[in-house]
Amino acid sequence: MMKVYICPSCGWMRVVSRRKDVECYKCGEKSMILTKMDFTTFAEMPEKERSAYAAAWLYMHQPPGKGNREKFRR
């Protein structure tokens, strides 16, 4: 089962299967967050839309102030 994860620090997205701790290779963030997007949607999504999604995700999940990343952990 493939899952789509996003980095709460830089918005980089990545597809992972059967992993518990997902690390961001772009900025080194140790715990990426599972998105609700399914793999097929992600795979068919053009690069432009991916960045738009990431930007929207970051906007919704990281209000000004940051530093509250912990609450996104399962």
Ligand SMILES: [Zn+2]
């Ligand atoms: Zn990152």
